[in-house]
Amino acid sequence: MRLVSMLAALSGALAVAMGAFAAHGAEGQAAEWLRTGGQYQLIHAVAALIAVRMQARGPAWLFVGGGAVFAGTLYAMGLGAPTWLGAVTPVGGVGLILGWLWLAWASWGKR
Incomplete structure (x- = not known):
């Protein structure tokens, strides 16, 4: 689990960097894509x-x-x-949705 923890932490760092670039170095649709990717990646780094x-x-x-995949x-x-x-972006989104469903199922089984 150390590897996934390290990757999640790096994912969070990348999300913040891309969000900052979206705010200060990009404009228009590019800024929106970067902002959306950063938001989803950061949330799911914490979830991981x-x-x-x-x-x-x-x-x-x-x-x-x-x-x-989604943010990338x-x-x-x-x-x-x-x-x-x-x-390709929705493939990553499906992975995120499946992660939440699996986590809910795993949580239910731990009662």
Whole structure:
């Protein structure tokens, strides 16, 4: 679980950096993509750390991996990559949703 904790912490740092770049170095649609990616990535970095604390390994990996795909594609487009990458973004979103559902299921089983 050390690896996923480290990746979640790095994910949080990247989210803050991209949010700052969105606020101070980007404009228009690029700033929106960077801001959205940063917001989702930061929330799910924290969620991954909570999942690690709960010993919920699967949800933690889905939060880190889904956040990387979701935010990564938005970051790439915000930095000038082709907009067809937007078709990949929902794959990361599905990972995030599955992480939340798995965490809910794991929490229910621990009563």
